[in-house]
Amino acid sequence: MPQISLTVNGKPVSATVEARTLLVELLRDKLHLTGTHVGCDTSQCGACTVQVDGMSVKSCTMLAVQAEGASVLTIEGLVNADGSLHPMQAMFREHHALQCGYCTPGMVMSAIDLVETHPEGLSEEQIRHGLEGNLCRCTGYHNIVKAIAAAWPLMHNKALPVAAE
Amino acid sequence: MYDFTYAKPASLADAAKALGGDVEAKALAGGMTFIPVLKQRLNKPSTVIDLGALGLSGIKVEGNKLIIGAMTTHGTVAASTEVNKAIPALADLASNIGDRQVRYRGTIGGSLANNDPSACYPSAVLALGATIKTNERTISADDYFQGMFTTALNPGEIITEVHFSIPEKAAYAKFANPASRYAMVGVFVAKTTAGVRVAITGAGQNGVFRHAAFEAALAKSFTPDALNGIATPVDEMNADIHGSAAYRAHLVGVMAKRAVAAAQ
Amino acid sequence: MVVDGIGASVKRKEDLRFLSGRGNYVDDMNRPGQTFAHFLRSDVPHGKINKVDISAALKMPGVVAIFTGDDFTGVGGIPCGWQIHSKDGSPMVEPRHPVLAAGKVRHVGDPIAMVVAETKQQAKDAAEAIVLDIETLPAVAGMTAALAAGAPLVHDEAAGNVCFDWHIGDKAAVEAGFAKAHKxxxxxxxxxxxxxxxMEPRAAIGDYDVSSGEYTLYTTSQNPHVIRLLMGAFVLSIPEHKLRVVAPDVGGGFGSKIFHYAEEAALTWAAGKVKRPIKWTADRTEAFITDAHGRDHISTAELALDSEGNFLALKVNTQANMGAYLSTFAPSVPTYLSATLLAGVYKTPAIYAEVKAVFTNTVPVDAYRGAGRPEATFLVERIVDVAAREMNMDKVEIRKKNFIPKEAFPYQTPIALQYDSGDYMATFDGCLKAADYAGFEARRKASAAKGKLRGIGISTYVEACGIAPSAVAGALGARAGLYEVANIRVHPTGSVTVFTGAHSHGQGHETTFAQLVSEQLGVPHDMIDIVHGDTGKVPFGMGTYGSRSLSVGGSAMVKAMDKIIDKGKKIAAHLMEADVHDIEFKDGKFSVVGTDKAKTFGEIALTAYVPHNYPIEELEPGLEETAFYDPKNFTYPGGCHIAEVEIDPDTGTVGMVSFTAVDDIGRVINPMIVEGQVQGGIAQGIGQALLEHAIYDESGQLLSGSMMDYTMPRADDIPNISVGTEVTLCTHNPLGSKGVGEVGAIGSPPAVINAVVDALRDYGVRHVDMPATPAKIWALIDAYQPKMAAE
Structure with a gap:
């Protein structure tokens, strides 16, 4: 069985896995990082979204062996050492952007990537389109969109530019 | 998923050897289609050959050619300054494939090798008359696509690059399947010195195809109105729970006009 | 004054664990020595099982055991919790629903065998080695096919595939109304x-403790006590004290996790056989073919009006798909949860409804967010719109003319229900204003200038929730009570643990209930914990569905806290040497009226547990009370929803431009959570109206069997949703709350479809069935404009 080494939430990890093991299975079953969820089997729902080398990916559609040498960040790794929340987590709470919490970790990981890759600003339309890969059945997305818009200034340390209509 | 042996060869030669020597071996590019297929146990490869270490990723412009490495992801194409300058329609197409997570991993080579009848890239490759370079040869787009999920690739043959001639004008218009967001109808129009080509993905019963009647009309006048009254044969269209053949034939016309308008 | 009590948008307590990946969902749990189950399921819609050969599979690596239908002969069938009687008085046909298929398979997804193995993959591998000999039988997927003469029978005992043929209302009065109708x-x-x-697929772990003989089922349920009752008493014959059901964090339910599913019984039973824990987690594909589906009604409605547009009578005939077996509450959905709501917010004097429930070779159909009330509301609000158009009346005026006026409450409808309170004009006017209804025509013109068809749709609704008074529900066929329980445990230092029978799977109970307790006992929010979802901890409760948690479960808490305060007053009177009638409890303090003598809540709690100076002759030590609350009536939230859409006539795409809701849900505890509930419900309603459709082909195969083909609402399908409230209080529960979980899904679908039909006003379109997909809308437009060659 393949041996893999990678970094997960800043810590080096080695594991022996079957070649068919998915990254999400490595995280949940071997590393007991159960914050990353599985909500579908057709790569649609995005509940399993984590960051691999800074890019948000669906960990149910990536083999664990493909993460060899990579740096993986999961929802568990977002909380600061002093226990304080990442601005995206904080804004999700502030704006009631979660209900059952199941899609939340993937939604937060995806949202962080969306904000990080749009330093020029984000319109509501861009946020909605940018969430194409994440499904939520509880919130109707309204408050998720609000939370992401609210996190943008905190993550970029400046006011969110108002999109010219 | 059935278990398999995993290999990540460091050279194209090794990858070709591994794939060529074992009919049960399968290549893994971005995996965005292949891994879900494996998860459903619809495929049972002996070995999965990861093409990720072959150095096949990259974008460059050489003369009138835009060259994209086979392992270049959709996200990279969408964000590329070179692509946005040379063929903005291609960057636009790439920016609407799947979702952001999928675009970080899905590749142009993987998409073309799979030739899903509702994938976006085949329409661009066919309309732009691109050539597909493999470890063995160069294949023209017209020869490459041979019906849904079928291509001119030999067993074990690996796409390395796609060469696009830079057109005068081009655009892609996609009507997404409401559920999967794959192309229900995607129309890529391109105007080059050699003429106008129109390729349609998603709609046809046999994968991506060129629309001769549209091409002839647009060659005379590259305007949306030039397409007025030109029908698309309904009996060559797909039908499923998301739309009838007649609806798809109609959408082909609508999306073609929108693409032409966007290409102005 | 409590800052985080009733009416405050307190941030949710549960969010910290969900946001940091520390939620505890069933699939996150693992038991020592755990094995894994995989269910081999039927891929044919209807078939006779000739043989299930497990001999090769048993030899596969890692296999612990394999069970088939034959192993469950000594076990009961999965019970149905609601009995309906047909017009002729006969009880509904209630075929046995075996845990694993016995003799026949009746829908794609019907479980045939359960493989238990050391790993998930090994269980799957072994399932592939089971050799099935199944003789395919002709199947019926749709109700029309099932009711056709000579149709194949899903169950031999259900002639004509009819489960029941029920009716309600005064047929003669309705006929009289039609006889004098103008239209x-x-x-x-x-x-x-x-x-x-x-979003969380179902999952369960069956566990068995050999030394105590106790079974534990960890399951994704909205109501663990109901599962314990149904599974323990009716299926497995395990007494309550030897069966614990735990439903920890649950990732959404929407009704689908109310029901007792076969997998729960199979896993629990098999854990006792293999004497190891067995875990099963559905994948999404499995969810599509095993979770109870929702809706699936075909109706004909007739509305009689006088020349002024007053409604005289309403007649409805409905066929309701039950699927292949009767799920837990399935029979109640089209009958007492739907037909009884056909009055809507209108004073229609005579109503008669007939409902035929039909078996088909499809997944069982049961309650889904709104359960029956969305179906009734859709029917009423569609026919009112059609009536307005055909009477040449304004759709606003026809509604106002027929509203039950606020002076008429309590209002007895002609079909069973008595609405306690409401002010439909207030929510209606509020919503028209919030949606800028008056300005619509200008917006329509602006859209038209861009080549787009804009439409506005109104829906008004009332629903019956807070389910329910046990006596009423029992008379209507419920086989269980429908009260709720709360146990309030005040600890010696004054912190409080609340045990509730309600279950939170997204509703934010840990926050809302803590606000309630904080308000009433004056204890700070962070000194209160809410415990739910474990039959080993909580007294027998009924769970969460039917928007009942606050109105029924919260009321039970109020009653239990009343008892705590009463006892506290006695202790305080003793300590302060005052008469108990002179003790007042306010803001967390017991004080002697007219004096400055007071004891804090914490002091009284400590005294109750350290009873050195205590009226021990009259009063037991301790401070813990339980209350069961059985409501006197349903609650009746109501309101108005307005949708605005823009259609692209070239493609048929319907874009949601805006959505406005003004709802009357009674007293609001946490406005932030209430808004979230309404927004989520509306998104599901928009999904039903525009996107979602479970489609079977004629043979019984589910064509929309994955998210690749079943359109789930995404962020860019849903507009911003404006939510407002107008409050009239529920008159019969101590909180005055009515419930909010379902209103969004009930009020929104007809608003959207009314808007779509309005947008198509120039295309001769009278009605559009849901979902209004681009293909469907384009076909309507295309049919109206027969090919004018060029454009």
Whole structure:
């Protein structure tokens, strides 16, 4: 069985896995990082979204062996050492952007990537389109969109530019 | 998923050897289609050959050619300054494939090798008359696509690059399947010195195809109105729970006009 | 004054664990020595099982055991919790629903065998080695096919595939109304079949303790006590004290996790056989073919009106798909949860409804967010719109003319229900204003200038929730009570643990209930914990569905806290040497009226547990009380929803431009959570109206069997949703709350479809069945404009 080494939430990890093991299975079953969820089997729902080398990916559609040498960040790794929340987590709470919490970790990981890759600003339309890969059945997305818009200034340390209509 | 042996060869030669020597071996590019297929146990490869270490990723412009490495992801194409300058329609197409997570991993080579009848890239490759370079040869787009999920690739043959001639004008218009967001109808129009080509993905019963009647009309006048009254044969269209053949034939016309308008 | 009590948008307590990946969902749990189950399921819609050969599979690596239908002969069938009687007085046909298929398979997804193995993959591998000999039988997927003469029978005992043929209302009065009608409007409607798709797939772990003989089932349930009762008493014959059911964090339910599913019984039973824990987690594909679906009604409605547009009578005939077996509450959905709501917010004097429930070779159909009330509301609000058009009346005026006026409450409808309170004009006017209804025409013109068809749709609704008074529910066929329980445990230092029978799977109970307790006992929010979802901890409760948690479960808490305060007053009177009648409890303090003598809540709690100076002759030590609350009536939230859409006539795409809701849900505890509930419900309603459809082909295969083909609402399908409230209090529960979980899904679908039909006003379109997909809308437009060659 393949041996893999990678970094997960800043810590080096080695594991022996079957070649068919998915990254999400490595995280949940071997590393007991159960914050990353599985909500579908057709790569649609995005509940399993984590960051691999800074890019948000669906960990149910990536083999664990493909993460060899990579740096993986999961929802568990977002909380600061002093226990304080990442601005995206904080804004999700502030704006009631979660209900059952199941899609939340993937939604937060995806949202962080969306904000990080749009330093020029984000319109509501861009946020909605940018969430194409994440499904939520509880919130109707309204408050998720609000939370992401609210996190943008905190993550970029400046006011969110108002999109010219 | 059935278990398999995993290999990540460091050279194209090794990858070709591994794939060529074992009919049960399968290549893994971005995996965005292949891994879900494996998860459903619809495929049972002996070995999965990861093409990720072959150095096949990259974008460059050489003369009138835009060259994209086979392992270049959709996200990279969408964000590329070179692509946005040379063929903005291609960057636009790439920016609407799947979702952001999928675009970080899905590749142009993987998409073309799979030739899903509702994938976006085949329409661009066919309309732009691109050539597909493999470890063995160069294949023209017209020869490459041979019906849904079928291509001119030999067993074990690996796409390395796609060469696009830079057109005068081009655009892609996609009507997404409401559920999967794959192309229900995607129309890529391109105007080059050699003429106008129109390729349609998603709609046809046999994968991506060129629309001769549209091409002839647009060659005379590259305007949306030039397409007025030109029908698309309904009996060559797909039908499923998301739309009838007649609806798809109609959408082909609508999306073609929108693409032409966007290409102005 | 409590800052985080009733009416405050307190941030949720549960969010910290969900946001940091520390939620505890069933699939996150693992038991020592755990094995894994995989269910081999039927891929044919109907078939006779000749043989299930497990001999090769048993030899596969890692296999612990394999069970088939034959192993469950000594076990009961999965019970149905609600009995309906037909017009002729006969009880509904209630075929046995075996845990694993016995003799026949009746829908794609019907479980045939359960493989237990050391790993998930090994269980799957072994399942592939089971050799099935199944003789395919002709199947019926749709109700029309099932009711056709000579149709194949899903169950031999259900002649004509009819489960029951029920009716309600005064038929003669309705006929009289039609006889004197100026106009009769008739409409055929389909309420589309839906797949609930909570984001967390179902999962369960069966566990058995050999030394104590106790079974534990960890399961994704909205009501663990109900599961314990149904599974323990009816299926497995395990007494309550030897069966614990735990439903920890649950990732959404929407009704689909109310029901007792076969997998729960199979896992629990098999854990006792293999004497090891067995875990099963559905994948999404499995969810599509095993979670109970929702809706799936076909109706014909006729509304009689006088020349002024007053409604005289309403007649409805509905066929309701039950699927292949009767799920837990399935029979109640089209009957007492739907037909009884056909009065809507209108004073229609005579109503008669007939409902035929039909077996088909499809997944069982049961309650899904709204359960029956969305179907009734869709029917009423569609036919009212059609009536307005055909009477040449304004759709606002026809509604106002027929509203039950606020002076008429309590209002007895002609079909069973008595609405306690409401002010439909207030929510209506509020919503028209919030949606800028008056400004619509200008917006329509602006859209037209861009080549787009804009439409506005109104829906008003009332629903019956807070389910329910046990006596009423029992008389209507419920086989269980429908009260709720709360146990309030005040600890010696004054912190409080609340044990509630309600279950939170997204509703934010840990926050809302803590606000309630904080308000009433004056204890700070962070000194209160809410415990739910474990039959080993909580007294027998009924769980969460039917928007009942606050109105029924919260009321039980109020009653239990009343008892705590009463006892506290006695202790305080003793300590302060005052008469108990002179003790007042306010803001967390017991004080002697007219003096400055007071004891804090914490001091009284400590005294109760350290009873050195205590009226021990009259009063037991300790401070812990339980209350069961059985409501006197349903609660009746109501309101108005307005949708605005823009259609692209070239493609048929319907874009949601805006959505406005003004609801009367009674007293609001946490406005932030209430808004979230309404927004989420509306998104599901928009999904039903525009996107979602579970489609079976004629042979019984589910064509929309994955998220690749079943359109789930995404962020860019849903507009911003404006939510407002107008409050009238519920008159019969101590909180005055009515419930909010379902209003969004009930009020929104007809608003959207009314808007779509309005947008198509120039295309001769009278009605559009849901979902209004681009293909469907384009076909309507295309049919109206027969090919004018060029454009």
């Amino acid at each position: 009769v409007v008739r409409l055929d409607l389909v309420n589309n079949r839906l797949v609930p798709n909570a």
